[in-house]
Amino acid sequence: MKKMSEESEDDHKNLCDFLLTYRNTIHSATGETPARKAWKRDLRTKLQLLKPEDKLRKDNLQSDQLQKVIDSPGREFQEGEMVYVKPTQSSGWEPAIVSARVGEGSNNYKIQYRNRTIKKTC
16 A cells, blocks of 8 residues: 555555455465455456457357357157156256147247146247
8 A cells, every 4th residue: 555655646546456456366365366255256457458368268158159059959849748847946847748839930838737737938
């Protein structure tokens, strides 16, 4: 802080710069930065603005993953086929039977589950 005050008289800016540096520095005891421990991410710095290849690498990875999804064969089920469904988010997977497809080419199905019909998307 003393060295920072020699460069700039603005105490608020000096404090912000100090905290940014502190929060992005790996702690010897934990092996992680305080920012990663608190917010599960690293804080952005001016250095990251100078290294745009990181963003390009991330974009390329995302486009590769998207292409894998596009190229993967779609899921299709036949009437009477046994499937497993999750009726609610809190419940587990339970067996059910496909009763019909809703619309041509859609991923929506009517499912017979415990003597009632529910709509699900695959």
